[in-house]
Amino acid sequence: MRLGLAANRLHHLSEDAALFRWLRACEPGIRELQISLHVVGRTYDAIAAAGMLAGYPGLRRYPYGREGGLMKLVAEVVGVDHDERTLDGAIYLIDPVDPSSVFPEAAALKRQCVIHGKPYITTVASARDWIELERIRAGLLPDPAADRLHDLEGQTLALIAHDAMKPQMMAFAAENFDLLSRFARRVATGTTGQRLNELAWSRGWPQGRSWVHRYQSGPMGGDAQIADLVLERRCQRAIFFEDPHVARQHEADIQLLERAVTTVTDEAVCITAPAVAQRWASAAAERARRR
Structure with a gap:
């Protein structure tokens, strides 16, 4: 697996x-899975200065962001001429x-991950969760340190879908109904919640x-209501099927929810594409069986 990696300066x-909290928790898993990390310049320099992933051959340095490093990750999510430079997803700690x-390159990275059905990971919790579930998919035993992230019975799940993505949300919920029913509480915006x-x-x-529990529709402020739940640590997971091809009048509300998730980076997990959500659900169900 090849993942792009970048972190804003604060992280x-x-x-x-945040970058180092994630690496301390997941470095063993990264090494076990032999994940290739394509790392934007300043983030790479910070990892090297901290002495983390020392000697790991899967670490590749890219130019600084101002020199096009993040732009190159966008192109590699789409796919370039050489297979070894085609990414399977991106971690961007925001x-x-x-x-x-x-x-623009940050927005494009997310958009291309969504379009191509690849993980776009923006929080420490999401990054920890993804490594753990890839470990499960590889046949490794569950890491007890990740149990907190998988205590679904103690979590609230948000299920949100734009109009064009509602059929995919219904199909996802139907296929994974038993798993989703394990959550202590589920919330959704208007029409999605009714369906x-x-x-x-x-x-x-x-x-x-x-x-x-139904909140307002997205255009009427439902995204903002759920963002408030996230900020209050009362919603731990969001599965948000976004339509990347349509301009939306309530784009600011959508961005508000996404910013809320990244504000509580150690607490909130967000998934933005049906293929990624199904990969999560299959691995989460398998982890529960092994526990």
């Missing part, structure tokens, strides 16, 4: 910064108030009892 400034987090409740009732969920 590698100190020894307890500081939501860093201006570079909204540069999910109808699905649940058709699957035997008690009539008149909501499977998901």
